[in-house]
Every structure is written in structure tokens, then in C-alpha cells.
Amino acid sequence: MSLSSRMEETSLLCLLFLISLLSCTTNQARLTVSPSSSQFFKGDFVSLSCEEDDSSAGWTLRRNTSKQQRTQCGDRWGKLAGSSCNISKLYESDSGVYWCESREGPISNMVNLTVTGGSVILQSPVLPVMEGDDVTLLCKTKTPPSNLPAAFYKDGSLIRKQPTGHMTIQHVSRSDEGLYKCDISGHGESPSSWITVTGKPTTTPPTTPTVKPSTAVPPSSSALPRDYGSFQLAFRVVLHLVVFCPYFISTLLMVSLYRCRAKGNEISDSTKPTWSDQGLNEHDDVTTEYHF
Numbered sequence: 001m002s003l004s005s006r007m008e009e010t011s012l013l014c015l016l017f018l019i020s021l022l023s024c025t026t027n028q029a030r031l032t033v034s035p036s037s038s039q040f041f042k043g044d045f046v047s048l049s050c051e052e053d054d055s056s057a058g059w060t061l062r063r064n065t066s067k068q069q070r071t072q073c074g075d076r077w078g079k080l081a082g083s084s085c086n087i088s089k090l091y092e093s094d095s096g097v098y099w100c101e102s103r104e105g106p107i108s109n110m111v112n113l114t115v116t117g118g119s120v121i122l123q124s125p126v127l128p129v130m131e132g133d134d135v136t137l138l139c140k141t142k143t144p145p146s147n148l149p150a151a152f153y154k155d156g157s158l159i160r161k162q163p164t165g166h167m168t169i170q171h172v173s174r175s176d177e178g179l180y181k182c183d184i185s186g187h188g189e190s191p192s193s194w195i196t197v198t199g200k201p202t203t204t205p206p207t208t209p210t211v212k213p214s215t216a217v218p219p220s221s222s223a224l225p226r227d228y229g230s231f232q233l234a235f236r237v238v239l240h241l242v243v244f245c246p247y248f249i250s251t252l253l254m255v256s257l258y259r260c261r262a263k264g265n266e267i268s269d270s271t272k273p274t275w276s277d278q279g280l281n282e283h284d285d286v287t288t289e290y291h292f
Contacts (some may be wrong), residue, residue, distance in 0.1 A: 008256040029059045029100040032127075038091050038193045039114045039121040043143050048073075049084040050100035050108065058103045063084045065096035090115045114196070116236075120190045122182045128196040129172055138166045139182035139190065151183045171198050175262070 011098040029052040037174040040046060050059040070076065073085035077094065087094060095115045100108035123138040139150035139162075150165045151158060155178045160167065163182070169176055174197050214224055 010101050016122050028106060029102070031061070031098060031100050031108045033111055034111070036126055037121075037123045038112060038126045039116065039123065039191055041121060042090060042092060042115055042117045044090050044115075045086070045088055046090060046112075046113070047081075047084050047086045048078075048098060052083075052100075059108070060102070061098065062101050063096050063098045065093060067093060070105075077216055090118055114191045114193065116191050118185050118188050118190070120182065120188045122180060122190040122193055124142045124180060124193050124195055128198045131173055132171055133194070135169045135172050135176075135283050136166055137169070137180060139184055141184060141187050148187070151185075156177050160188070174199075186253070187235070194253050 001264075002232050030049045032049050032051055034047045034049070041158075048061055050061055052059050061078070062070050063077075064070065074080050078085040078087050095113060097110050097112050099110045107125065113126075119142045121140050121142075123140055125135060130134050137152060138146075139148075139152070140146045141148060147165045148169075149161065149163045151161045152167045153159060176196060177197040179194050180194045181190050185191045
């Protein structure tokens with residue numbers, strides 16, 4: 001195999017590898033839950049959907065529970081309705097981890113759903129929360145009224161008590177990530193749910209801070225290192241060499257070519273036959289007499 005064919009084969013393999021990476025990263029599905037909550041009462045209705053970029057990927061909704069592993073919607077639980085999977089009546093055994101999976105291998109985000117037989121749940125975001133956004137938590141009872149005073153906890157510690165039963169965390173950060181629950185006096189305590197906080201994607205490069213002229217003070221000579229002068233001199237020498245070396249080399253090449261061409265012309269002129277070489281003088285008469 002020649003070198004060029006090997007290079008073409010390597011380039012083709014690299015291209016196929018990049019295409020496969022792009023297909024894995026762009027062809028993704030997102031699992032959504034309606035109503036948007038990670039906790040439900042026993043007997044509630046829930047609908048789960050695989051929002052996909054490519055319908056040809058063949059996404060399937062699967063789950064892991066305490067009794068079953070990697071079972072798909074329609075296999076003794078849930079009912080398919082187009083691209084959604086509906087569970088008309090939840091049981092505590094439906095608590096588990098749900099996700100979308102394609103026949104090609106990639107999976108979507110995972111959602112942890114909790115079904116309780118108690119009388120209090122915490123309605124919290126089921127999907128990761130973007131850093132900087134506001135998040136509202138609602139402590140809800142199974143029977144009205146649902147806006148009773150509630151106490152909210154994070155990682156087992158009391159955050160605050162709210163008279164209306166809901167709490168808003170403004171401009172969430174990574175420090176707000178954790179395990180949350182709530183309690184309503186006389187009704188009970190909700191299960192715990194984990195809230196994930198993710199960073200916002202940067203779409204534009206950060207702008208460089210501008211320095212006011214009044215505050216931009218050049219460093220004094222005492223603040224510079226001792227060998228700064230020598231370093232600056234060496235840098236200038238290298239810079240001049242980098243700039244002028246190409247011109248110097250090109251000039252030498254042109255001069256050399258000119259000399260070689262001139263020398264070649266002299267050699268060619270010297271090889272031409274002269275009058276003296278032919279045994280003639282430039283003043284001799286070359287006419288021929290004919291006698292009759």
C-alpha cells in the first residue's frame with residue numbers, strides 16, 4: 001500500500017470517528033414528567049415522554065424499581081400513547097428510576113420518582129435546575145387545603161418555616177444542591193428528594209475588564225526582575241532575526257542565482273568558435289579566384 005493511500009485511509013477513519021461522536025452527542029432524548037414533580041401520592045396520574053431529536057433512533061422508556069430491573073413501558077406497567085407512557089394509577093411499587101433508551105445505546109437523563117402512601121409530598125423540580133434560576137418548593141397535603149404552614153429542611157437541617165406552604169430559593173447556586181423535604185404539623189412529613197443544580201452554558205467568551213487610564217500605572221523599575229533588561233534585549237534580537245532572516249536568505253539566494261547565470265553565460269560564450277580557431281584572420285580575404 002502506497003503512502004498516499006495510507007493517508008487517505010487514515011483521514012477516512014478519522015472522519016468516521018468524528019461523525020460517530022457527533023451522532024452520539026447530538027442524537028439525544030430528554031425525559032419529561034407531567035405533572036412536573038418528583039413525588040406523587042398513591043393513586044395519582046403521571047405521564048412520561050421521551051422528547052427526541054431523531055424519531056428514527058427508536059427510544060424506549062425503561063425503569064428500575066425495587067422489584068424489577070430495566071423493564072419497558074407496556075411490560076406490566078404503563079400504557080403507550082404515542083411518544084408518551086401514561087400511568088393512570090400510581091402505586092408505591094412504581095417508585096424508582098426512569099430513563100429513555102435507544103436501540104443504538106445512548107440513554108437520556110434519569111429521573112427518580114417517589115410514590116408515597118402518606119398525606120404530605122414535596123413538589124420540587126424533577127429535572128436539574130440551572131444555576132442562577134429561581135426554584136419554588138411546595139409542601140402539599142393530599143386533602144385540601146394545600147397551603148398550610150410548613151417547615152422546609154435541607155440535608156436534615158431546618159431552613160425556614162413558611163406560613164403559606166411554599167418556599168422560593170432565589171438565584172440558586174451549587175451550594176443549594178442537596179436533599180430536601182418538608183413537614184406540615186398535624187399531617188406528617190414528606191419523603192426526601194434530591195435537587196440537582198447545573199452550571200449555565202457559556203455561549204460568548206468572557207469580556208476582558210477595561211482598565212481606566214487613571215488607575216493604569218506602569219510598574220516601577222524596582223518592581224521588575226533584575227534580568228528583565230537582558231531578557232528584553234534578547235527578545236529584541238530574536239525578533240530582529242526572525243523578521244530580517246527571511247529577507248537576508250532570499251537576497252543571498254537571488255545573488256547566487258544571478259552569479260550562476262552570469263557564469264553560465266561566460267562559459268557558453270567561450271565555447272563558441274572564433275576566427276583564429278578556424279585558421280582565418282578577420283582581415284583576410286576569403287574570396288576564391290577561378291582560372292579559366
